[in-house]
Amino acid sequence: MDLHVSRDFLRGGRSLLPRQWFEPMLLAVTAGALTAGGLSWLIGAHDVADLCWILGTVIAVVPSAIWVLSALRHGHAGVDLIAILALGGTLAVREYLAGALIAVMLASGRTLEAAAQRRASHDIRALLEHAPRSARLRKGDRIREVPLSEVAIGDSVVVGPGEIIPVDGRVTGPPALLDESVLTGESQQVERAEGERVRSGVVNAGGAFEVQATATEKDSTYAEIVRLARHVSAGSAPVVRLADRYAAWFLPLSVATAGLAWAASGSAVRAVAVLVVATPCPLLLAAPVAIVSGLSRASRYGVVISGGGALESLGHVRTLLLDKTDTLTCGRPRVLDVIAAPGQEPAEILRLAASLDQLSPHVLARALVDAAHARGLDLSMPSNVTKEPGLGVAGTVANQHLTVGRHNHGSPSPAWACAADNRAMLDSAAVVWLTVDGHLAGAVLLRDPLRKDAPRTLRRLRSAGIRRLVMLTGDREEPAREIATVLGIDDVHSNLTPADKVAAVHNESAGAVTVMVGDGVNDAPALAAADVGVAMGARGSTASSEAADIVLTTDRVDRLADAVTIAVRSRRIAAQSALSGMFMSLAAMAAALLGLLPPAPGALLQEASTS
Structure with a gap:
């Protein structure tokens, strides 16, 4: 059954009924036709009963055909096609009760799916x-x-x-x-x-x-x-893939079995019986319900997932790549020291750097601004500010051209700069360099403590199935190695530019599904390159959130472990439900092939197994 596209009747590009009313109305009409036919049959009005059941079947055929055609336009040939063949077959061989039962199953399945989607999207609408x-x-x-x-x-x-x-x-x-x-x-x-x-x-x-x-x-x-x-869809991309994956072999098997039943017995009724019991729509419904329920549950934990595809990928991820700052560390660095070039004052170095960094979303920039405010420094408003991902920011403050961030020493560094580098190495600190009109003017040393929940989070991620943990950071090797040793991270790549991070993601993606977690502008390309990108949206940059498939709206990295656990469980339930539906249908098809299960009892069996 193709669950990717559920469309209303269209006329001139406008729906005849609002989406939320179409499926319930279809269910009401088909159920009413089935009930009216049953009551008519009980009082002996068999012709009226057949007319009611025919009406219910025909009413279900039209929207089912639209759903199948819509799916075919998207390149999917799901097991909904079996339902169309079964409905048409029941009309052809005059098994009207079986057709009406299938119609009710289709309508109830679509109604339940739509209700599940509305429940799953409730938290998003509230947001x-x-x-x-x-x-x-x-x-x-x-x-x-x-x-x-x-x-x-x-x-x-x-x-x-x-x-x-x-x-x-x-x-x-x-x-x-x-x-x-x-x-x-x-x-x-x-x-x-x-x-x-x-x-x-x-x-x-x-x-x-x-x-x-x-x-x-x-x-x-x-x-x-x-x-x-706004881009989150409770529609289920993974359910489409799940259903189509099984439909790739189940659909031709069903048609072939029906043909074999007709050829062996010479009875078209037996072939229709096979198609009737091969319609596993209600049983497969547990798969989309599991996925959309997972999306809804994740949103309650502060994890916004951009669709079922991301949830499914997260459910079988094996490699996790993490940025360091604001992901494994607290993201609240504190200034250890300010080192000024000869002739410069440390307070002025901090004031100029913080003035330029007022417009930068990076956590190190925020630390500079916070330190300047704490020391009572009067900041100036910068102009012509530009961002250079992986390097820092540049702009004008008080008619001086400043850059704040990394600095590539093109010539031998002065003694004070070498001393700053050595001090940073000893303290495992990050260095933010300030240049004024192209000349090194000073450096600010910052240290970002490890998140308290990081060790527990990584243990939970490993227990959820993550086999390889890799740190990707633009920071120096020494502090990165120190943190990796404490947390038991498998590999570390330091001093990376945004392009280096993308290359590292591609290398890790060669043999496993990868998830990249980051927060800054420099992480956005890597988030987009990974199979699943996760942004720390609580304090991360706009660029990283827009490039991500998942956003953690709370400043807690342990929510990622919750999301992985939810994804693994949702995917397992979806797969188990789909497989159980297929196996039950296969058993019923074998009985129908042998003539042991006529169309109407077969449809009743499907209905009973659904309830």
Whole structure:
């Protein structure tokens, strides 16, 4: 049965009935025809009974033909085709009761599938409906409500009790009490003090407070999640592949068995009986229900999956590749030291670097800005800011051209820079270099502690079937190796550019299904290259979320282990359900081939096995 396409009747590009009403109405009509025919037969009106059953069968044939044609246009020849042959066959050999029973099975299957899809997409719809659409800006003593698209970085946004934070920002004024359950799935309320970052989509659970916007609407956390959610389909790509995989041999086997029954017995009725019991639509229905239930359950854990295909792939992943920063580490690096070139002041080095990094979403950039605010430094607004994935950012601050990030020493490094490198190596720290007008001016040393849940998460991933864990990072080899040793990671690739990460993903993909987990702009190409890309959407970049198949909306990497466990279980249930349906149909086909199971009892057997 092809479960990929379920279309309404179309006329001029418009549906005759809303999607949510078509399947239930089809079920009501076919069930009504079956019931009316049964009652007529009981009172002896056999002709009226046959007429009712014929009506129910014909009504089911038309939409079934549309479903099959739609599937064929997409290159699928599912076992729905068997249902069409069975319905037509029952009409041809005048087994009208069997036809009406098949019609009810088809309609009930489609109705149950549609209901399962609606249940699975309920959390996604709630996510979309929760999206803020306006904000209240404070300009001096005046507060005015504006469309969310008009909020700019630096604006002061007022958030009243019970309201949703419209954009990412920093708390200004008194602490804020927040309900972050929409993003994290955790019901416990949290408090954010003045200067702490808050994310859009979070509900104000306390009194009114103000937020200074650090991102526009399109670059805020909630907008990233909504963009992905709009593409989430509870339709089931894996069920299509699962059904078609079995249909590849089951469909020709069914037709051949029906032909053999006709040739051996000379009875078309026996051939139709084979086709009737070969229609396993209701039994295969457990497969899509398992997949869409998995999607729904994952969303309740704060894991947004972009469709059934990603869930199925996640269910048999064997190699996991992870970025280091904000994935295995906390993503909240702290500044260890600021080293200035001769003639420069450390405070000025930090101020300039933080000023330029105000517009960068990278976790190291946020650490610089936080450190500058903590030291009371007055930051300047940068201009002409550009991002260079894997290298850092460049821009203008106070008429000086600055770059912040990695630095390729084209000539012998000065003594102070060599000392900074040595210090970073000893402390297993990351180095952020600042150049001013093309000259090295200073370096900031940062260290990012390991996530507390990382060891437990990796153990759970291995128990779920992950055989190989690989770290891909642009960081130095020493801190990367240190973390890998602590966590028991199988292999480490350090000092990688975005292109290097893509190459590493392709190398690992040669023999196994791979999942790449990352958060930054530099991870986006690798996420797109992997079989399944997973973005840390809670604090990751827009680019990484848009390139990913799965987004973790909560800042907890252990949710990935939950998602893998759910995917493995959903896929196992789907496969077991499909196989059981096929084997039961095969047994019934053998009985029908031998003449032991006429069409009407065969249809009743299918109906009984479904219920």
